[in-house]
Amino acid sequence: MTTATSKTGAGKFIVRAFLVLIGLGVAFFLLLQLIPVNRSNPPMVSEPNWDSPATRDLAKRACFDCHSNETTWPWYSYVAPASWLIAHDVEEGRQRLNFSDWANVRGEARHSGELAESILEGKMPPASYLPTHPQAVLTNTEKQALVDGLRASLAQTDPGGAPVVDNGEENDD
């Protein structure tokens, strides 16, 4: 009898400890949601001189979520900790290459060769982004069209070549 009672006692204790842990987990998760996350879409400043609406459409489909001020923030970008990762990607992406603030894009990102490489080698858009964004998956024909379109757009945006970096602080992170 004594053994049975102590077993039940231990069982109750374990169930209680388990419930307390779940409660703490939920409380912690809710607290995380209070940390502010910057999901702003600042106004458009300047875009490259697009060679055609089709080029812009392709860039919008595959690049704008991280490289423009027209980010579509999905529902899970409102749930920490996913929200932190997404906001960080967008912040870093915009810093390097912002199609909505083209006048301030400096360094490699302003060269069509660098853009072409990132697309054709499959580095951009990042593979981890694609399963949740099927519209950003480009066929080989679309990739080539985007590369050619970006080349033409940048050639007419910077006829004398990309602007020279003045202070070498363009990639400060």
Ligand code: HEC
């Ligand atoms: C899910 C977000 C995301 C998408 C979508 C995305 N990028 Fe990026 N991109 C980043 C981040 C973050 C960086 C900076 C870190 C790195 O280089 O991986 C970056 C860096 C780059 C760079 C390097 C810039 C530099 O100065 O080193 C190029 C070029 C680039 N992206 C082009 C593109 C192009 C073109 C597309 C669309 C075909 C695209 N990216 C789509 C997030 C993204």
